[in-house]
Amino acid sequence: MTAPSQHTILICSGKGGVGKTTLTANLGIALASQGVRTAVLDADFGLRNLDLLLGLENRIVFTAQEVLAGSCRLEQAMVKHKQEPNLSLLPAGNPRMLDWLKPEDMQKIVEMIKPHFDVILIDAPAGIEDGFKNAAAAAEEAIIVTTPEVSAVRDADRVIGLLNTRGINPIQLVLNRVRPKMMANQEMLGISDVTDILALPLIGLVLEDEQVIVSTNRGEPLTLGNGKSPAAIAYRNVAKRLMGEQIPLPDPNQLNKGLRAKVRQLMQTKIF
Amino acid sequence: MTLLDLIDKLLGRQQASATTAKHRLQLVLAHDRSDLNPELLQRMRKEILEVVSKYVELDLDGGDVTLETEDRSTALVANLPIRRVKEAALQSLNLNGPALEAKPQSDAIE
Numbered sequence: 001m002t003a004p005s006q007h008t009i010l011i012c013s014g015k016g017g018v019g020k021t022t023l024t025a026n027l028g029i030a031l032a033s034q035g036v037r038t039a040v041l042d043a044d045f046g047l048r049n050l051d052l053l054l055g056l057e058n059r060i061v062f063t064a065q066e067v068l069a070g071s072c073r074l075e076q077a078m079v080k081h082k083q084e085p086n087l088s089l090l091p092a093g094n095p096r097m098l099d100w101l102k103p104e105d106m107q108k109i110v111e112m113i114k115p116h117f118d119v120i121l122i123d124a125p126a127g128i129e130d131g132f133k134n135a136a137a138a139a140e141e142a143i144i145v146t147t148p149e150v151s152a153v154r155d156a157d158r159v160i161g162l163l164n165t166r167g168i169n170p171i172q173l174v175l176n177r178v179r180p181k182m183m184a185n186q187e188m189l190g191i192s193d194v195t196d197i198l199a200l201p202l203i204g205l206v207l208e209d210e211q212v213i214v215s216t217n218r219g220e221p222l223t224l225g226n227g228k229s230p231a232a233i234a235y236r237n238v239a240k241r242l243m244g245e246q247i248p249l250p251d252p253n254q255l256n257k258g259l260r261a262k263v264r265q266l267m268q269t270k271i272f
Numbered sequence: 273m274t275l276l277d278l279i280d281k282l283l284g285r286q287q288a289s290a291t292t293a294k295h296r297l298q299l300v301l302a303h304d305r306s307d308l309n310p311e312l313l314q315r316m317r318k319e320i321l322e323v324v325s326k327y328v329e330l331d332l333d334g335g336d337v338t339l340e341t342e343d344r345s346t347a348l349v350a351n352l353p354i355r356r357v358k359e360a361a362l363q364s365l366n367l368n369g370p371a372l373e374a375k376p377q378s379d380a381i382e
Contacts, residue, residue: 149293150293150296150297153297154297154300154301154304157301157304157305158304160344161305164344183290185288186274186276186288186289186290186291187288187289187290188290189290189293189294189297190290193290193293193294197294197297197298197301198344199344266275267274267275267276267279269274269275270274271274271275271278
């Protein structure tokens with residue numbers, strides 16, 4: 001594999017609970033398994049969870065806090081994933097860090113990490129306040145995670161506005177927790193509805209998948225190993241697209257084959 | 273409008289909730305993005321109508337001033353059907369040339 005170009009990517013959504021941390025964990029593992037040296041940085045200092053989803057919670061000794069204070073070296077704080085040694089986590093420190101953390105601190109951390117990795121994923125906190133601004137300060141690109149729900153799309157729009165003014169580019173979209181059946185019945189915002197409204201290119205489409213919950217229970221991201229669940233495949237495809245591979249996005253209508261799907265498709269024909 | 277929307281309309285059914293969601297989002301985002309609150313928009317709408325009504329008689333039932341948004345840019349769109357051009361406005365044009373604003377129209381606002 002040729003050396004991939006460097007990316008520092010903010011994973012954010014505005015709204016909480018739409019799948020930022022799950023995407024960060026799965027994308028991190030998927031990239032690492034493709035041979036990309038990947039660092040994931042938990043920038044959700046108030047409510048950190050990335051360690052838990054990666055199954056690394058018992059291996060944390062030092063955090064970003066000690067690195068910034070100079071009381072440990074970066075290599076001591078970075079937790080390497082056992083099965084995917086190309087992936088390392090820099091854990092978030094104590095929630096009290098929120099009191100003094102500045103955007104410059106995040107920039108400092110990222111500058112320290114950069115020479116050792118190809119891709120840095122920054123897991124942003126929900127909201128658009130200081131925590132989010134700190135996380136965004138060091139990012140060059142962004143992936144917005146949203147679900148096809150009005151509140152998530154509205155919040156995503158606010159975040160996109162903030163990222164645009166900061167000159168973060170490209171900003172790409174992952175549409176998460178898609179239910180093809182509800183979409184086909186027009187009981188859920190369609191893919192083009194969301195991409196039209198937010199005016200962002202889609203880099204991933206992830207179907208609602210119960211296996212996500214099972215995987216978080218175990219602390220083993222779906223992309224670990226050869227998992228074939230729909231979400232695992234979708235996350236791996238996001239990783240491949242990020243590295244420049246051309247992989248077509250699935251057409252959710254094709255996921256519902258048969259006569260009923262055809263009738264539904266006919267019903268969605270634009271007449272005027 | 274999709275075929276399903278039309279059938280729903282003909283049968284007097286509620287439109288599909290995805291369509292409702294999209295319309296509600298478009299409207300709320302137009303306001304979010306422009307930072308114009310509904311009260312301000314209402315005032316602007318009233319003043320626009322007042323100015324336009326100086327010169328033409330408007331069909332106020334058919335008209336609308338709204339914010340529309342496409343590709344992350346927001347536009348103020350006024351759709352104001354005209355009944356007829358006002359006599360007074362035409363006369364002021366004949367008397368004063370192009371300087372329309374020279375003569376206040378006390379009878380213009382209805």
